[in-house]
Amino acid sequence: MVKIFIDEKSFEVEDGITVFKAAKEAGIAIPHLCYHDAFPPEGSCRMCLVEIEGLPKLELACSTQVRDGMKVFTKSERVVEARKGVLEFLLAEHPLDCPICDKAGDCKLQDYYETYGLFESQFREVKEKREKKAKIGKNLIHDEERCIICKRCVRFLKEVTHTQELGIFERGIHTSVNIYELLPVDNNYSGNLAQICPVGAITDTDFRFKTRSWLLKKGKSICPLCSRGCNISIEYHPGFPHFQVPKKVFRIYSLENPDVNGFWICDLGRYGYSYIDENRLDRIMIKKEEQKIEPTWEQSLQFIAEKIKGLNFLKKTSQIALVLNTWLSNEELFLIHKIFKSDLNVESIFFADRPQSEGDDILLTPERSPNRRGAQEMGLSIQPVKLETLATKTRLLLVFGSSIQDQFSSSDIKKVLDKIETKILFASHSNDLISFFDIVLPTALIAEKGGSLTNVEGRIQKFSPVFEPSGDSLPEWMMLADLGREFGINPSFYEQLKTPEAISIETEKEIPFFREKK
Amino acid sequence: MIKALGYFIEIIRGIVITSRHFFVNFFFRILNVLGIKTKRKGAVTIQYPEQRKEIATRHRSLHRLMAREDGKPRCVACMLCATVCPSECIYVEAAEDPELEMQKYPSKFIIDIGRCCFCGFCVEACPEDAIRMDTGKIELAGYSRDDLVYDLDKLLK
Numbered sequence: 132m133v134k135i136f137i138d139e140k141s142f143e144v145e146d147g148i149t150v151f152k153a154a155k156e157a158g159i160a161i162p163h164l165c166y167h168d169a170f171p172p173e174g175s176c177r178m179c180l181v182e183i184e185g186l187p188k189l190e191l192a193c194s195t196q197v198r199d200g201m202k203v204f205t206k207s208e209r210v211v212e213a214r215k216g217v218l219e220f221l222l223a224e225h226p227l228d229c230p231i232c233d234k235a236g237d238c239k240l241q242d243y244y245e246t247y248g249l250f251e252s253q254f255r256e257v258k259e260k261r262e263k264k265a266k267i268g269k270n271l272i273h274d275e276e277r278c279i280i281c282k283r284c285v286r287f288l289k290e291v292t293h294t295q296e297l298g299i300f301e302r303g304i305h306t307s308v309n310i311y312e313l314l315p316v317d318n319n320y321s322g323n324l325a326q327i328c329p330v331g332a333i334t335d336t337d338f339r340f341k342t343r344s345w346l347l348k349k350g351k352s353i354c355p356l357c358s359r360g361c362n363i364s365i366e367y368h369p370g371f372p373h374f375q376v377p378k379k380v381f382r383i384y385s386l387e388n389p390d391v392n393g394f395w396i397c398d399l400g401r402y403g404y405s406y407i408d409e410n411r412l413d414r415i416m417i418k419k420e421e422q423k424i425e426p427t428w429e430q431s432l433q434f435i436a437e438k439i440k441g442l443n444f445l446k447k448t449s450q451i452a453l454v455l456n457t458w459l460s461n462e463e464l465f466l467i468h469k470i471f472k473s474d475l476n477v478e479s480i481f482f483a484d485r486p487q488s489e490g491d492d493i494l495l496t497p498e499r500s501p502n503r504r505g506a507q508e509m510g511l512s513i514q515p516v517k518l519e520t521l522a523t524k525t526r527l528l529l530v531f532g533s534s535i536q537d538q539f540s541s542s543d544i545k546k547v548l549d550k551i552e553t554k555i556l557f558a559s560h561s562n563d564l565i566s567f568f569d570i571v572l573p574t575a576l577i578a579e580k581g582g583s584l585t586n587v588e589g590r591i592q593k594f595s596p597v598f599e600p601s602g603d604s605l606p607e608w609m610m611l612a613d614l615g616r617e618f619g620i621n622p623s624f625y626e627q628l629k630t631p632e633a634i635s636i637e638t639e640k641e642i643p644f645f646r647e648k649k
Numbered sequence: 650m651i652k653a654l655g656y657f658i659e660i661i662r663g664i665v666i667t668s669r670h671f672f673v674n675f676f677f678r679i680l681n682v683l684g685i686k687t688k689r690k691g692a693v694t695i696q697y698p699e700q701r702k703e704i705a706t707r708h709r710s711l712h713r714l715m716a717r718e719d720g721k722p723r724c725v726a727c728m729l730c731a732t733v734c735p736s737e738c739i740y741v742e743a744a745e746d747p748e749l750e751m752q753k754y755p756s757k758f759i760i761d762i763g764r765c766c767f768c769g770f771c772v773e774a775c776p777e778d779a780i781r782m783d784t785g786k787i788e789l790a791g792y793s794r795d796d797l798v799y800d801l802d803k804l805l806k
Contacts, residue, residue: 229727230725230727230729230776230777231725231726231727231752231753235727263752264752339745340726340743340744340745340752340753341743342728342743343727343728343732345732346728346731346732371737371740373737373738373740373761373764374740374759374761376740
């Protein structure tokens with residue numbers, strides 16, 4: 132540990148770290164453009180200049196190591212003047228097209244000009260014209276005019292994906308970032324380039340010109356598209372009610388979590404958000420023959436609970452079958468385990484998930500669902516659906532999710548379902564299956580409910596709802612807790628389960644894995 | 650009783666004031682009509698709509714979108730007007746233009762005049778001077794609410 136002084140306050144910091152990191156730990160922000168925590172210092176933007184006592188010139192905070200007794204000034208007159216100078220040079224060739232730049236609002240250069248610049252430009256020369264929309268990758272557009280040559284993109288492709296599609300060409304004022312010989316940036320992590328670009332030089336076609344960043348609301352969540360459990364920020368527009376424009380998710384950004392995903396997410400998770408808004412089920416649907424019940428959750432709940440009660444009374448709970456999926460959270464899987472396995476001794480519990488696909492050695496895992504590990508640790512054996520078994524002895528079938536249609540053809544499923552007396556589907560999206568079921572209950576997505584997921588490494592991560600569920604959708608844990616209470620084997624136990632946290636506490640009590648991981 | 654008398658006196662005072670204005674205005678108006686110039690104009694009423702007052706240059710009337718030389722809107726769909734609008738009556742949807750110079754343009758630009766409070770913030774916020782409130786149109790009534798929703802074509806005229 133060494134003692135350093137930043138702005139005349141003393142701090143104890145670790146030996147060997149840089150002034151920038153020491154200041155960050157001390158809560159003092161030093162402006163920076165090229166520096167990124169994921170990479171070693173580059174020192175090309177010159178924004179992080181600080182004054183150090185005893186040194187004749189200003190030094191770069193990002194690449195200067197701390198010494199014992201070092202006195203650093205981050206707000207002295209010389210530093211403020213130097214920052215202005217650096218900004219003036221950076222803006223000399225930077226086009227002022229903030230109104231049409233997608234980075235506006237998130238742009239560091241814009242923020243620093245507001246905070247440290249605010250000068251009148253002294254440059255009378257015309258800014259140089261350059262390529263404004265070079266397509267450098269399947270989702271990326273590069274604007275050479277806006278680029279400040281911080282090299283974050285080049286370093287990302289060199290150090291994280293090891294693909295090195297981008298390079299620096301020419302020298303001096305002609306320096307530019309570009310691809311080699313028309314070989315585009317084509318890897319599963321290219322979307323990160325648009326996120327780490329400190330200005331709007333690299334923008335992604337998916338978000339390009341769609342909306343403005345300050346109109347978006349943000350919410351922390353977990354990516355459910357593979358079992359890695361990357362931390363994400365879902366950025367959505369709440370909608371313009373006066374113009375009948377509904378809520379819409381516009382982009383997914385990665386959040387920093389060094390234990391899970393570092394700083395990055397893959398393109399599958401970044402661009403695969405359309406499922407949140409498209410084709411959603413938002414009304415409870417009931418088949419015409421069942422005239423007795425109204426399409427409300429209370430009525431449907433009564434109906435399902437009566438059926439289960441009846442079968443339980445006749446000691447025929449073996450005629451209940453469940454088809455689950457591993458998009459269900461730990462809490463929901465626990466409730467299913469508790470209600471159907473412990474209370475009712477149901478044996479036919481199957482899993483239907485999206486088919487596995489290719490993973491990679493950075494983040495993406497082969498599973499295409501977020502909680503397979505959670506289901507395993509819960510003590511539910513992940514056995515695939517056997518249609519023949521379902522067809523023979525089932526009278527009540529509860530299906531969660533629509534993934535059985537990925538494995539079997541609709542006609543096969545219909546044939547089997549026609550033989551079953553009562554079929555209930557809990558699904559978030561509308562599809563061919565819904566017409567085969569007696570009751571279809573809309574469910575909330577991961578982004579719309581609270582709970583926790585267990586990722587492929589066995590790490591339990593909590594998440595909270597980002598926005599309200601669409602229409603009449605309810606989170607599955609709520610429906611399951613209601614169901615548990617309604618058919619009355621142990622109502623007082625289910626009575627207290629009003630929040631995912633309460634269920635989580637019960638899970639920890641009963642399942643050792645979740646207790647140890649706490 | 651005394652209170653009621655007080656009201657009565659006030660009513661009479663009111664009638665006196667009103668009739669004084671009426672007769673004084675009447676007198677000067679007659680002088681004006683006869684061609685005798687006086688300092689006072691008499692009747693202040695304008696025979697709207699046949700006769701109209703000149704609108705001040707800073708008056709904020711119905712919006713219009715400015716067009717470029719080739720007829721396309723000047724607007725680059727930066728959505729600053731929609732952001733600043735306090736009554737949330739502007740809706741802009743952007744699209745990409747294949748032309749290199751102006752890449753972003755509004756594919757939809759809707760102002761709901763029925764909600765607009767004519768504060769003029771959109772004009773102030775616009776970085777391209779694309780929206781102005783200088784048409785001088787102040788009669789904006791319509792037979793339905795939909796008549797008051799102005800789209801890109803209507804605003805560009």
